Amino acid sequence: MENYEYRNVYDQNDVRKGGRGFWSITVAIIAILALVGVSSWGYYQYKQANALRIQTNNNYNRAFVDLADYVDNLEVLLAKSLVTSTPKSTSAMLEEVWRQSNLAQANMGQLPVSPPLLEKTSNYLTQVGDMAYALNTKTLNGSPLTNKEYDSIKKLHGYALSLQKSLHGIENQINAGKMNWGKTTTRAARVQSVAKANDPQTSQIDNIDKNFQEYPSLIYDGPYSDHMLKTKPLGLKDKKVTVNEAQEIARKFIGSDKIRDIKKLDKNDVGSIKTFRFKVTYKNSTDQQGAEIDITQQGGQIYWMLRNRDFGKDTLNMEEAKKTALSFLEKKGFTSMKDTYYQKTDGTAVICYAYTQDNVIVYPDLVKVKVALDDGEIVGIESKGYLYNHRVRSIPKAKLTMEEARKRINNKLNITNQRMAIIPTDFKTEKYCYEFTGKVDGHDFLIYINALTGKEEDVLMLIATENGTLTM
Amino acid sequence: MKKLVKVVAFCLIIVFSVTLIGQEKMYFVSPANSLKVGDNGQDVKDMQQELKNWGYYDGKVNGVFGNDTFTSVLRYQKNYGLDPTGIADELTLLSMGLGQMIESGSAYAATKNVSDEQLLARAINGEARGEPFEGQVAVGAVILNRVKSSKFPKTLAGVIYQPGAFTAVSDGQITVPISPNSTVVKAARDALAGWDPTEGCLYYWNPATATSSWIWSRKVHLKIGRHWFGI
Numbered sequence: 014m015e016n017y018e019y020r021n022v023y024d025q026n027d028v029r030k031g032g033r034g035f036w037s038i039t040v041a042i043i044a045i046l047a048l049v050g051v052s053s054w055g056y057y058q059y060k061q062a063n064a065l066r067i068q069t070n071n072n073y074n075r076a077f078v079d080l081a082d083y084v085d086n087l088e089v090l091l092a093k094s095l096v097t098s099t100p101k102s103t104s105a106m107l108e109e110v111w112r113q114s115n116l117a118q119a120n121m122g123q124l125p126v127s128p129p130l131l132e133k134t135s136n137y138l139t140q141v142g143d144m145a146y147a148l149n150t151k152t153l154n155g156s157p158l159t160n161k162e163y164d165s166i167k168k169l170h171g172y173a174l175s176l177q178k179s180l181h182g183i184e185n186q187i188n189a190g191k192m193n194w195g196k197t198t199t200r201a202a203r204v205q206s207v208a209k210a211n212d213p214q215t216s217q218i219d220n221i222d223k224n225f226q227e228y229p230s231l232i233y234d235g236p237y238s239d240h241m242l243k244t245k246p247l248g249l250k251d252k253k254v255t256v257n258e259a260q261e262i263a264r265k266f267i268g269s270d271k272i273r274d275i276k277k278l279d280k281n282d283v284g285s286i287k288t289f290r291f292k293v294t295y296k297n298s299t300d301q302q303g304a305e306i307d308i309t310q311q312g313g314q315i316y317w318m319l320r321n322r323d324f325g326k327d328t329l330n331m332e333e334a335k336k337t338a339l340s341f342l343e344k345k346g347f348t349s350m351k352d353t354y355y356q357k358t359d360g361t362a363v364i365c366y367a368y369t370q371d372n373v374i375v376y377p378d379l380v381k382v383k384v385a386l387d388d389g390e391i392v393g394i395e396s397k398g399y400l401y402n403h404r405v406r407s408i409p410k411a412k413l414t415m416e417e418a419r420k421r422i423n424n425k426l427n428i429t430n431q432r433m434a435i436i437p438t439d440f441k442t443e444k445y446c447y448e449f450t451g452k453v454d455g456h457d458f459l460i461y462i463n464a465l466t467g468k469e470e471d472v473l474m475l476i477a478t479e480n481g482t483l484t485m
Numbered sequence: 486m487k488k489l490v491k492v493v494a495f496c497l498i499i500v501f502s503v504t505l506i507g508q509e510k511m512y513f514v515s516p517a518n519s520l521k522v523g524d525n526g527q528d529v530k531d532m533q534q535e536l537k538n539w540g541y542y543d544g545k546v547n548g549v550f551g552n553d554t555f556t557s558v559l560r561y562q563k564n565y566g567l568d569p570t571g572i573a574d575e576l577t578l579l580s581m582g583l584g585q586m587i588e589s590g591s592a593y594a595a596t597k598n599v600s601d602e603q604l605l606a607r608a609i610n611g612e613a614r615g616e617p618f619e620g621q622v623a624v625g626a627v628i629l630n631r632v633k634s635s636k637f638p639k640t641l642a643g644v645i646y647q648p649g650a651f652t653a654v655s656d657g658q659i660t661v662p663i664s665p666n667s668t669v670v671k672a673a674r675d676a677l678a679g680w681d682p683t684e685g686c687l688y689y690w691n692p693a694t695a696t697s698s699w700i701w702s703r704k705v706h707l708k709i710g711r712h713w714f715g716i
Contacts (some may be wrong), residue, residue, distance in 0.1 A: 115639075122638030125648035129688075132636045139635035237635040283706045283716075284684040290707075304684065305619045319680055321618035321671065358680070363678050381679055395680050407611075455545060477547060478530075 073372040074187050074195040076123040082119035082174045087141065088173040094145075095166055104152035107145040114142035125194050126218055133225035133406075134176065136237075141169050143235040165231060183217055236408035244441055246286050248378070250312035255409030256280065259289040259308040266306065266345065268313055271295055281307070284399060288316050298322065304392075309400065315345065316397045322358025325387035331355065334362045337389045338382040342366060347399070349382055356481035360386055361393075368399070370406060374448070377402040377437040406435070409445060411464035418447040418462040421469065426451035426458065436461055436471060444470050510518040520573040524550040532573060535581045536561060599643050603663075605629075606673035608645050610651025610663050613712070620710035621669055623683045625676030627714065630687055637687070683707065 087110060094106035118138040121131060148162060158166075186192045230239035252261070256277060265280055281337055288307040294300050304320035310469040327338070335352050342350050350366040351374060357363075361383050368378035379402075383393030415431060422428070430450035435443050446461040457475035462468070520529055529548045536542035541564075542557035559571045564568045567577055582610050613624040631637040631644045636642050646654060653659050663669060683689075688703055703715040 016496065044643065047685070118641065122643050122647050127649040128631075128637065135637065136635045139639075143635070189689065279708055281684055281707050283704070286684065288684075301618075307682075317680060317682070319682075321668070329558065358674055359582060359671075383675075383678075393680065395678075397679070397681070455543075477545075 035478075065446075070194050072123070073125055074192065077180075077187065077192075078184060080117050080120040080124070081177070081296065083113045083120065084173060084177050084180055086113045086485065087117060088170065088177050091141075091166055091170040091173055095163065096168065100152040100155050100157045103158060104149050107149040107152065111142045111144035111149060113373050114138050118142070130218060131222050133222045133228060137169075137172055137176070137225050137228060139237050140231050140235075140239075141173070143237040144169070144231060144233045147233045147235040147238075165233075172224065172228065176221065179217075179221045179224060183221075186217075192288065207231075234438075234440050234442070238440055241441060244285060244401065246401045248400040249309060250314065251378050253311050254289075254308070254313035256289050259310070259313055260291060262308050262313050262315075263289075263291045264308045265292070266308075266318070267293055267304065273298075278305070280310070280407075286316060286397075289313070295320075295392045312400075314400060315394060316395055316400065317397070318393060319383070319395075320392040322385075322392065327360065327386040329386045329389055331357070331362065331386070333363060333388070334384045334386060338364050338366070338384050338391065340365065341391050342382065347396075350380065357386075358480060362386060362481070363393070368403060371408060373408055373433040373435055373445075375402075375406070375435045377443055378436065396484070402437070408435070409465065411445070411447075413447070413462070413464055413467050415447060418464065418467065419449065421462055421467055422449060422451075422460055423453075425453050426460065427453065431453055433464065434461065446470055518607035519575065520550055520578070522550050522552070522555050522571070529554070532558075532578065532581065602670065602673050602677060604641060604645060604715055605676065606663055606667070606670045607659050607670055608651065608653060608669070609663065609676075610661065610669040611658035612651060613710075614669070616673060616710040616712065618668060619682050620712055621707050622675050622680055623686075623712070623714060624689060626681040626683050627674050627689050629676055630681070630683070630685055634687055682709060683714045685716065687716050689714045 019071050036415045059388050092105055094103055094110065097103040097106055118135060121135060121138065124131070148158060148166075152158065174197065183192065216393065232238055232240045233400060260275060260277065264272060272293055273296045274294045278292050280290055281288045287310040289310060290305065290307050292303060292305055294303040302320070302322040304318055306318040307316035308314065309316050325467045333354070339350065339352065347366070347368075351369050351371045353365045353367050353374070353376070355364040363381055365384045366380045366382060368375045377398060379396075379398030381393075381395040382391060383390045384390070411433075419428065419431070426449070428451040432448050434446050434448040436446055436448075437443055444461070445464045447464055449460045449462070451458055457477065459471075459473040459475060460469065461471040461473075463470050487587070520532060525548050527548060529550045533542055533544070533546045534555060535549070536554075536557050537546060541561045541562075542554065544551070544553040544557075555571045558573050558577070559569050561567075561581075562569045562571075562577060565577075565580055567580065568574075573581075594615055605628060608628060609621050609625050613621045616662055626639070628644055632639065632641055645651065645659070649655065651659075683706065686706050690703075691711050692713055693711065705713050706715050708714070
């Protein structure tokens, strides 16, 4: 056997003898070319990756140094606003605080640091700006800051000083060429809380946030004020329901005849509105096209419901959809609701309803209803606004007449409609206003004049599209 | 020797053609074949806006091709030496700069103005593709809750592109274009319309794959699909 094989190989070599030199040269050339190709490709890739790394690192350094600069400015401005002598000059200072802290926050968001790491610092920067803005509106009208407000600024200034110090520590590292952001990106996410001490760079960044360990809660008239986190829902009924009662409510809400199965899910026990949650599957429909529904533990009210299904051809127009939604709301105990705006998207319409009391439209008491335009089924409802805000209000008597309010409006506005409204502010208070709808240069606007003070509280622009009206 | 030259040439051709693979064709096409009286939609709206900007049109930019739109298209065509038909054909639309970038022949998600909806939908797609619908809305809601929170950047793009915040952004899945009919787009819309299954949560994680240990110190609010949500 061995002999035979040997012969065979020998024979083959014999046959190819003539081409042997040529082929080995060819193979060698291909191999060399491939090697040259691969190594130059590899080198090129390496160069590129390196250039990119330097570029991103530069970007991170830029963002960081900018952040440090804005915090420097912030510190000085806060100190200055403590010694300004007139409300007007305080206002100018605070306005600049607001601007600088916004810029600082924006730059911080660009650092390669996973979210929880600089949470408190971000919160501080947002609140400094937000509070400065709120105080600015106050001082702009000529009223000076109270002692309490001075104290708050003083405290915030103290925090700016310590933040500044930690930032400059890292800035020194950058200047010494020791900061490698690439490392922090990947490590920060993993290392946090486990082996902080092992990674000096991550722990340095971690130290920034430690400045705010003892940070007090700040209450002022702004959307990021701490009182916003503790708002109590006002629209919940007193009665507590059990999970079985809630299931019955959910079943009735959707309609027993439509339900194939209803299952309890994990309840939501955290937050200011606690709920029981159910998964509903429908008759003649797949499991995927089911709905989830939340019923409040206190009050047994609908919190939200959402069904995901395919939608057929539209058969309802907007008027019919609004009618369907309104009669549905009335049946479910939401009375005196008026539709405000809607948005239509592939087969459904989301219609916003606001509560009305004594002909005043109460925007904070908001319920959103999602109607399927193929058969008028209610496929979604969201009543968070209503549950948080709804109550019977004692609406004060307006100090201005409609005519007086109207006179305060820019006379370029061609007014087409007017009514009374209660509007929400960004910080969970309400304002009683005259609402004017009007046109300037083909654009539609809503203008709100405070019925008690005559102040122009808000201007909204309406953008009409074929799918509904948006406010900006 | 001749053979050697041939072989070398052959090899070079192969090397060069390999480097050419991956080059994509890009060209402009008009968004619609033609727009005429009775048409409506975003394309008409874009055209009306252009006409309005240049003073050919003073009606409403409402996306409805009516008579006044017709006359302004006619005026535009006359002025530009195009066939005055009143029908905005491909040539007319292209001359208005309303062409759309098309890559390798397949329609591409509008690159000019990536709306919040598309951006959010792409983030949901990268983060929660295999999740149940409520889970997708929940991920969208968490992103929107972050925009509203003092602890995060103040814009949607700022939150989504925050370095290290979402794995789908770090590994580039965020750039994958998605069809407007995909369920993640519906989920993005519902989240933008205000549906929040998480009741204000700022974080979510998949306990099976979570790499960060800090996440375990977070209080779990609720579980939807494979994700846990918390503040």
